[in-house]
Amino acid sequence: MSLHPSQGVSLGDTVTLRCHVPYPAAWVRLYRYQNATYIEQKDNVQDMAEFSLTSIKQEAAVIYQCQYQGLEPAGTLQKSDPVKLVVTDHRYPPPGISLSPEEHVEIGTNVTIRCWNNISGVAFFLHKDGHSAPIQRQKLSAGSTATFTLFGVTPADSGTYRCSYRIRGCCLLFSPLGDNVTLEVIPRPAPPGDNGGASRDLVAVVVGRWVAVIVFIIILTVSVLLVAQR
Numbered sequence: 001m002s003l004h005p006s007q008g009v010s011l012g013d014t015v016t017l018r019c020h021v022p023y024p025a026a027w028v029r030l031y032r033y034q035n036a037t038y039i040e041q042k043d044n045v046q047d048m049a050e051f052s053l054t055s056i057k058q059e060a061a062v063i064y065q066c067q068y069q070g071l072e073p074a075g076t077l078q079k080s081d082p083v084k085l086v087v088t089d090h091r092y093p094p095p096g097i098s099l100s101p102e103e104h105v106e107i108g109t110n111v112t113i114r115c116w117n118n119i120s121g122v123a124f125f126l127h128k129d130g131h132s133a134p135i136q137r138q139k140l141s142a143g144s145t146a147t148f149t150l151f152g153v154t155p156a157d158s159g160t161y162r163c164s165y166r167i168r169g170c171c172l173l174f175s176p177l178g179d180n181v182t183l184e185v186i187p188r189p190a191p192p193g194d195n196g197g198a199s200r201d202l203v204a205v206v207v208g209r210w211v212a213v214i215v216f217i218i219i220l221t222v223s224v225l226l227v228a229q230r
Contacts, residue, residue, distance in 0.1 A: 001066050001080040007132065010088045011058065017051045019066035019080060025049075026069045033063035033082045053085075061087035061171035086172045093117065094178035095124070095163045103181075106188045108152050113181065115163035116145040122165040124148075127177060129160040150183075158185045 003009075004016045019028050019042075028049035029038040042049035045068065053060055066080040095117040105111055115124045124146035125134035138146040150157055162177045 001064070001083045003083055003085060007086075008088070009056070009086065010090060012055055013087075014052060014054045015056060015060075015085060017053065017064055017066075017083070017085075019045075019049045019051070019068065021045055021047060021049070021068050021070075024071045026071055028066055028068040031065050031067060033065050038067070056085075056087060058087070058089070058169070058171050058173055061085055061173050063172075084172055086174060088176055089167060089173050090176055092119070092165075092167060092175040094176045095165055097161070097163050097178050097181050099161070099181040099183060104184050104186055105153060107154060107185055108188070109185075111150040111153050111157070111183060113148045113150070113161055113163075114145060115148070115165070115178070117165055117175070118144060119165070120144045122168060124163060124165045125174075127162045127164065129162075129180075134164075153183070153185050155185045158183055 001020070002018045004018065009015055017030060019030065021028060024047075025045045027041050027043045028045045029041045030049075030051045031038045040051050042051070049066070049068075063082045063084050065082045068078055070076040070078065095115045097116075098114045100112045100114070101109065113126060115126065120143055121140055122144075123137060123139040126136040126138075126148045128135050136148045138148065140146060146163075160180045160182050162180045164177050165175045167173045167175065
């Protein structure tokens with residue numbers, strides 16, 4: 001089962017739910033998850049049945065599931081995996097966000113991201129660009145600020161972060177994404193006295209050998225001159 005579009009759905013949009021069957025089916029039904037009454041049925045389906053939800057309202061933001069009856073063998077019933085229809089409600093203000101320490105952070109540092117709004121007791125979600133699902137979640141029983149911590153950051157934690165929050169109620173209804181913050185994880189600076197350690201060691205070895213050769217030449221030259229004078 002799949003949703004189209006799968007992301008960025010808002011109240012009033014149209015969404016298509018597609019139920020894929022591995023072999024021809026006598027019928028395919030669309031259910032709200034764990035609900036005994038189906039919403040719609042398609043008959044004589046070869047490989048896929050499409051169900052459209054038009055001008056979706058708050059109550060449509062729930063979990064859906066397909067069930068189908070195969071033709072061969074007759075009477076076989078199967079259910080698909082459930083799919084969540086997450087809907088954005090733009091009537092709610094997007095949350096604020098802050099990053100500490102700001103922007104350029106050394107590897108291994110703990111980073112704190114705070115999200116807030118003016119509504120108490122909601123569930124906050126932390127999003128990272130490039131990820132289809134939130135990377136962290138925090139439910140607040142009171143208050144309106146959530147704190148997310150990234151422990152011992154690595155270069156993989158670099159990126160752009162945003163927050164959203166879920167509205168309390170019956171459905172999978174979320175606020176719009178808020179402003180973003182950008183985190184850049186950088187290497188730790190070399191310890192004092194260790195600048196170019198390996199290169200300096202190599203230079204020291206080369207210089208030392210040249211000094212030894214020069215000293216040897218001077219001693220040899222002096223010896224030859226003394227012998228000549230005698």
